[in-house]
Amino acid sequence: MSSQFDELKRQVMESQVWQSIFRHGYEDTPRNRILMVSGNVWLHLHPSKVRKHATRLRFTWCMGGITFLMYLVTVVTGVYLMFYYRPVAEYAYADIKYLEFDMPFGMLMRNMHRWAAHGMVIAVWLHMFRVFMTGSYKPPREFNWVVGVLLLVLTLLLSFTGYLLPWDQLAIWAVSVGSNMGRATPLLGYEGPFNEVLGVNPIYDARAFLFGGGEIGAHTLLRFYILHCIFIPLVTSLFLAVHFWRIRRDGFSGPAL
Amino acid sequence: MAEMGSAATRVEVTLKKATGPGDDKVHTWPNLVRAEFLCTLFVMIFLLLWSLLVDAPLEEPADPGRTPNPSKAPWYFLGLQEILVFFDPWHAGVVAPTFIIMGLMVIPYIDINPKGNGYYTFKERKYEIITFIFGFHVLWISTIIIGTFVRGPGWNWFWPWEVWDAHLVEALTNQDLPYLVGIRDYWTAAVFGLSLIIGFFVLGTAAMYWWVVWLKGREFMQRWGAARFFLTSFLTLNMIAVVIKMLLRHILNVKYILVTPWINV
Ligand code: HEM
Numbered sequence: 238m239s240s241q242f243d244e245l246k247r248q249v250m251e252s253q254v255w256q257s258i259f260r261h262g263y264e265d266t267p268r269n270r271i272l273m274v275s276g277n278v279w280l281h282l283h284p285s286k287v288r289k290h291a292t293r294l295r296f297t298w299c300m301g302g303i304t305f306l307m308y309l310v311t312v313v314t315g316v317y318l319m320f321y322y323r324p325v326a327e328y329a330y331a332d333i334k335y336l337e338f339d340m341p342f343g344m345l346m347r348n349m350h351r352w353a354a355h356g357m358v359i360a361v362w363l364h365m366f367r368v369f370m371t372g373s374y375k376p377p378r379e380f381n382w383v384v385g386v387l388l389l390v391l392t393l394l395l396s397f398t399g400y401l402l403p404w405d406q407l408a409i410w411a412v413s414v415g416s417n418m419g420r421a422t423p424l425l426g427y428e429g430p431f432n433e434v435l436g437v438n439p440i441y442d443a444r445a446f447l448f449g450g451g452e453i454g455a456h457t458l459l460r461f462y463i464l465h466c467i468f469i470p471l472v473t474s475l476f477l478a479v480h481f482w483r484i485r486r487d488g489f490s491g492p493a494l
Numbered sequence: 495m496a497e498m499g500s501a502a503t504r505v506e507v508t509l510k511k512a513t514g515p516g517d518d519k520v521h522t523w524p525n526l527v528r529a530e531f532l533c534t535l536f537v538m539i540f541l542l543l544w545s546l547l548v549d550a551p552l553e554e555p556a557d558p559g560r561t562p563n564p565s566k567a568p569w570y571f572l573g574l575q576e577i578l579v580f581f582d583p584w585h586a587g588v589v590a591p592t593f594i595i596m597g598l599m600v601i602p603y604i605d606i607n608p609k610g611n612g613y614y615t616f617k618e619r620k621y622e623i624i625t626f627i628f629g630f631h632v633l634w635i636s637t638i639i640i641g642t643f644v645r646g647p648g649w650n651w652f653w654p655w656e657v658w659d660a661h662l663v664e665a666l667t668n669q670d671l672p673y674l675v676g677i678r679d680y681w682t683a684a685v686f687g688l689s690l691i692i693g694f695f696v697l698g699t700a701a702m703y704w705w706v707v708w709l710k711g712r713e714f715m716q717r718w719g720a721a722r723f724f725l726t727s728f729l730t731l732n733m734i735a736v737v738i739k740m741l742l743r744h745i746l747n748v749k750y751i752l753v754t755p756w757i758n759v
Contacts, residue, residue, distance in 0.1 A: 283522045284522060286519040287519060287520065310538075348546075372613070382599075382601065397571070406557060411568050415568065417583065421582070431756060453558065
C-alpha cells in the first residue's frame with residue numbers, strides 16, 4: 238500500500254506539470270532555503286539571507302509587516318464590500334444595512350474592514366516610532382523615512398475617506414468636522430485669512446474642491462468613494478513598492494559589525 | 495619593522511573583511527519567514543475574534559439638518575480638533591498639520607548624529623529621543639486622548655465619570671493677552687502681540703543657539719550648519735509655543751496673543 242503511494246507520489250512529482258510549477262524539492266538544504274525565497278515571487282521581497290537581529294521581534298516589533306498585513310486585509314475585505322455597496326446617497330446606507338443583515342459574512346467582512354483600518358493607523362504609528370527608536374532613518378535610509386511619512390499621510394487619508402461611506406450620522410459629521418478645516422486654509426479657503434486675495438467663495442474654495450460642491454452631499458459621497466477605493470489605494474501601492482524596494486537596496490538597518 | 499607592521503595590518507584588515515560584515519547572516523527561510531508567519535497568524539486570529547465580538551458602528555442615516563453635539567472628527571484627527579480650542583482653524587487645521595508632516599520629513603536631514611544607527615540606545619541620542627517623545631506622545635497622543643475621552647457637548651471638558659450635560663453653559667471669560675495686560679488701544683495691542691511673537695522666536699532661537707554651543711561646542715554648530723539649525727529651532731519653538739498657548743488658556747483664560755483684522759494668533 239505504502240509503496241504504491243510512494244510510486245504515485247514519485248510519478249506526480251516527476252511529471253512535467255508538477256515540475257513546471259515547483260522548481261525544487263523540499264529537502265532542507267542551504268540551496269533550497271535560498272531557492273525558497275528567491276524563487277517565490279512573494280517571498281523574494283526579502284533578501285535570501287538577513288542579519289540575525291532583523292528576524293527578532295524585539296528589534297522590528299514586526300510593525301511594518303503588521304501595517305502591511307492590515308493593508309492587505311482591507312484590500313481583500315474591501316473588494317467584498319464593493320460588490321454590495323453603491324456610492325449613491327439614496328442607496329449607500331441601505332446597502333450597508335443589507336450587507337450587515339443579508340449577505341453571507343457581510344457583517345464580519347465589514348467589521349474586519351473597519352477594525353483592520355483602525356489597526357493600520359495604530360500599527361503605522363508604532364512602526365514609525367520603532368524606526369525612530371532604532372535610528373533607522375539615518376544615512377543611507379533618509380529618503381525611505383520620507384517615503385514612510387508619505388505612507389503615513391496616505392494611511393490617514395484612506396481611513397478618513399472611508400469614514401464617510403456608510404453615510405450615517407457618524408460618517409457625515411465626522412467628515413464635515415474634519416473637512417471644515419479646508420475652508421480655513423489661508424488664501425484658498427473661504428473662511429481663511431487673506432481669502433479676498435484670490436476671490437474664493439463658498440462654492441469655489443479648498444473645501445468645495447474636497448467636497449465636490451459647497452456642502453457635504455451626494456457628490457461628496459461619490460468623490461470620497463473614488464478616492465477611497467481607487468485613487469488613494471493606487472498611490473499607496475506605488476509608494477509601498479518604493480518603500481520595499483528601498484529597504485532591499487539600502488539593506489536592513491542594524492548595529493555595525 | 496615598519497614594513498612588517500603594515501603588512502600585518504593589511505592581513506588583519508583582509509581577514510576582517512572576509513569574516514566581517516555579513517557573517518551574522520541567517521537564512522531568510524525559515525528564520526524570518528517563520529517569524530512573519532507566526533506574527534500574521536496571531537494578528538489574524540486577534541482581528542477575527544475582535545471582529546466577531548465587536549460590531550463596527552452604524553448610526554442613524556445621515557441627516558445634514560441635524561448636527562450631533564459634540565461632532566467629533568475620526569479619533570486619529572482629534573489631536574488637531576483639540577488644538578482648535580487654542581488656535582484658529584487656519585492654524586490648527588492647516589498650518590499645524592503641515593508643520594507636523596514637514597517636521598517629520600526633515601528629521602533624517604537635521605539629525606546628523608552618526609550614533610544610534612540601527613540599534614536601540616537612549617544614552618547616545620538623548621535629545622533626539624526626548625524631542626520625538628515630546629512631540630509624538632506628549633502633544634499628539636495626549637491631545638487625542640483628551641479629544642476622545644474628556645470632550646463632551648460643546649467641546650466642554652467632562653471627566654469620564656461626569657454626565658454629559660448638553661445644556662452646560664461655560665461662561666466665556668476668555669480675554670486677549672494685550673487686553674489682559676491693560677492695553678486698550680487697537681494698534682498698540684497689535685504691535686504688542688506681534689512683538690511678543692517675534693520676540694519669542696528671536697529669543698528662543700538665540701537661546702537655543704547658546705544652549706547647543708554650550709552643550710556640543712562651536713565645532714558641532716559649524717558642522718550642523720545654519721539651515722539645519724534654523725529649521726530645528728523653528729520647529730522646536732513651534733512645539734513649545736503650542737504648550738505655552740495651552741497653558742495661557744487653561745491658567746489665564748487667554749484667547750489670542752496677536753489680534754489683527756486679518757489673523758489672530
Ligand atoms: C503604509 C505604511 C507602511 C508600511 C506598510 C511599511 C512597511 C515596512 C516594512 C514591512 C518594513 C520592514 C521592517 C519592519 O517591519 O519594521 C519597513 C521598514 C522601514 N520603514 Fe516602513 N512602512 C510604512 C510606513 C512607514 C513610516 C510612516 C515610516 C517613517 C516615517 C517608515 C519608515 C521605514 C524605514 C526607514 C524602514 C527601514 C527600517 C530599517 O532598515 O530598519 N515606514 N516598512
